[in-house]
Amino acid sequence: MPIRAANRAEAARLRAIFEAAGAQPVEAPILLPAETLLDLYGEDIRGRAYVTSDALRGEQMLRPDFTVPVVQMHMQHGAEPARYTYAGEVFRRQEDDPARANEYLQVGYEIFERSAPAAADAEVFALIGSVLDGLPVRAATGDIGLLTAAVAGLHTTDRRKAALMRHIWRPRRFRALIDRYSGRAPVPPTRAALLADLDPLAHAGPEIGLRSREEIGARLTALHEDAAAAPISAAELGLMDALLSVRETMTFALGHLRDIAVDMPAIAPAVARLEARAEALAARGVDVASLEFEASYGRTQMEYYDGFVFGFYAEGRPDLPPVATGGRYDALTRQLGAASGHPEREIPAVGGVVRPGLMLDLREGRAQGEAA
Numbered sequence: 001m002p003i004r005a006a007n008r009a010e011a012a013r014l015r016a017i018f019e020a021a022g023a024q025p026v027e028a029p030i031l032l033p034a035e036t037l038l039d040l041y042g043e044d045i046r047g048r049a050y051v052t053s054d055a056l057r058g059e060q061m062l063r064p065d066f067t068v069p070v071v072q073m074h075m076q077h078g079a080e081p082a083r084y085t086y087a088g089e090v091f092r093r094q095e096d097d098p099a100r101a102n103e104y105l106q107v108g109y110e111i112f113e114r115s116a117p118a119a120a121d122a123e124v125f126a127l128i129g130s131v132l133d134g135l136p137v138r139a140a141t142g143d144i145g146l147l148t149a150a151v152a153g154l155h156t157t158d159r160r161k162a163a164l165m166r167h168i169w170r171p172r173r174f175r176a177l178i179d180r181y182s183g184r185a186p187v188p189p190t191r192a193a194l195l196a197d198l199d200p201l202a203h204a205g206p207e208i209g210l211r212s213r214e215e216i217g218a219r220l221t222a223l224h225e226d227a228a229a230a231p232i233s234a235a236e237l238g239l240m241d242a243l244l245s246v247r248e249t250m251t252f253a254l255g256h257l258r259d260i261a262v263d264m265p266a267i268a269p270a271v272a273r274l275e276a277r278a279e280a281l282a283a284r285g286v287d288v289a290s291l292e293f294e295a296s297y298g299r300t301q302m303e304y305y306d307g308f309v310f311g312f313y314a315e316g317r318p319d320l321p322p323v324a325t326g327g328r329y330d331a332l333t334r335q336l337g338a339a340s341g342h343p344e345r346e347i348p349a350v351g352g353v354v355r356p357g358l359m360l361d362l363r364e365g366r367a368q369g370e371a372a
Contacts, residue, residue, distance in 0.1 A: 003357075007105050010356035011087040014107040014131055018085035021127055023109055026084045028069035034059035040068055040304060040332065048092040062091035066108050067304070067329065067351060071336050074112055080347055081113040087356075101357075110351030112333070118273065120350050121308045121328060122280035128324050128352045129286070129312070135362045136315040137323055141250065142297025144168065144327070145270040145307040146257070150243055153266020154236055156181060157229050159222065169303045171296070178240065183231035191223070239264045246295040250278055253293040277308060304332040308350065314362055323359060326352020 019025055034051050035058065050062040063069065066086050074082060087107040094100040109127060113120040129139065151164045160181050167173040179185035211219075239260060246256050254275055261268045278288045298309030307328030314320045328350040337346030 003360075006360055007357045010360050011105045011107050014354055014356055015085050015087045017131055018107070018109045018127070021083070021109070023083040023085035026070060026073060026086050028063060028066050028073070028086060028088070030063050030089070031060050032063055032069060033057065034061040037061060037064075037068055040335070048094070050091050050093060063089070064092055065090050066106060066353070067110070068332070068336075070108075070110055070351075071329075071333055071349065074347075074349075075333075075336050078112060078347075081111070081115075083112075084108075084110045084351075105356050106353045107356055108351055108353040110349060112347045112349045114347050117307075117328070117348055117350070118276035118280040120348075121277050122284050122286070124326055124350050124352050125281065125308075125310055126284040126286055128326060128354060131354060132312055132324060132359070135323070135359060137312045137362070138292070138315055139310060139312050140292045140294065140297055141308070141310045142294050143270060143274055143308055144298055144305055145273065146243065146267055146295055147299075148306065149267045149270045150240060150264060153264065154232060154240075156232050157226070159226065160229065160232075169299050171299050174299075178232070178237070181229075181232045182234070182237045184237070187227070235263070243267070244296050246293070248293060250274075250281075250288045250291045250293040253295075254278060257295075273307070298327060304329045306331045310352070314358070320358065321355075323362065324352060324354040326350070 015025060034049070037049075049064050052060050054060050066088070070084055070086065074084070085108060087105065089103050090106050091103050094102045109124060111120045111124060125139075125141075147168055148165065151161055151168070154161055154164075160177075164174060164177055164181075167177060176185065180187070242260050243257075243264070246253050246260075248256060254271070257267070257271045257274065261271050281291070282288050297311075298305055305327035307330060309327035310325065311322040312324040313322055328348070330348040333349050334346040
């Protein structure tokens with residue numbers, strides 16, 4: 001059977017499994033309005049989306065994944081609770097590596113469930129793990145909620161915390177901000193010179209660009225306020241470093257995180273959610289004692305994940321992308337619920353996707369570097 005036909009047959013098989021688990025099959029358009037989606041996707045996807053302009057419909061984009069359009073559909077007429085499955089192509093530019101596939105199949109399983117988030121997390125992970133059974137893959141997990149809780153609990157200004165929240169999914173930028181706010185990194189010379197100037201606008205040239213003089217003045221005020229703010233303490237910085245360095249099996253990670261939470265109580269609710277999830281995973285037969293957990297995992301994936309995140313990777317093939325990924329995206333449903341005019345439908349959600357082409361490659365030993 002030709003590879004493309006085999007991939008489609010495998011996608012149909014996987015979707016049938018998800019339907020048997022209670023999911024309603026849904027479809028999403030291949031061409032989607034770009035304006036809203038570009039704001040919701042992470043920087044990586046925004047930079048790799050195929051976007052075009054339509055004289056009547058405005059900017060349009062080829063579907064880069066299914067989660068956002070499925071959430072939008074649910075907000076319009078979805079039930080509660082709800083389970084969905086889908087299968088189809090997604091499209092992403094690969095200008096940095098032309099050998100990677102820019103079109104490939106995804107099959108997904110999504111749960112919209114308010115009352116039992118830990119059980120829903122475990123259901124998605126265990127179900128996706130079951131369809132990968134027998135393949136040479138390893139699982140990795142994390143929890144973005146731990147880091148967002150830690151940032152929210154820092155004793156620093158709201159403006160600094162907002163900046164850190166924006167850059168959680170950009171680890172280098174996040175680290176640079178932490179180093180600056182703690183005083184561990186010096187103020188850049190250009191900023192130091194700007195702050196030393198008592199009235200930099202007094203000798204500024206003519207106004208060009210989109211920012212008004214008032215906006216520039218407000219930005220200068222913000223920079224002065226930030227410079228006057230006390231640095232993040234060495235104790236908090238040490239706790240943040242300890243949190244970011246947690247990388248153990250889930251059982252040992254929980255013990256380590258409980259110790260950190262003694263001095264960083266802001267993360268205690270997130271640790272409790274992780275503990276409940278571990279219990280739910282164990283109840284579904286997942287060996288949590290050997291399941292990998294990394295506090296920083298998922299920070300370079302979709303920016304709409306804000307809790308549990310996971311991935312399944314081919315053993316011994318670091319050149320390949322994940323065979324399956326997923327996570328919780330409660331904030332996304334709140335945002336799209338408000339935008340849809342149905343804020344009451346901002347139901348928490350978790351889901352995951354599988355790549356049938358990569359599954360077949362691993363099963364048949366023909367993986368040649370297909371990548372996301």
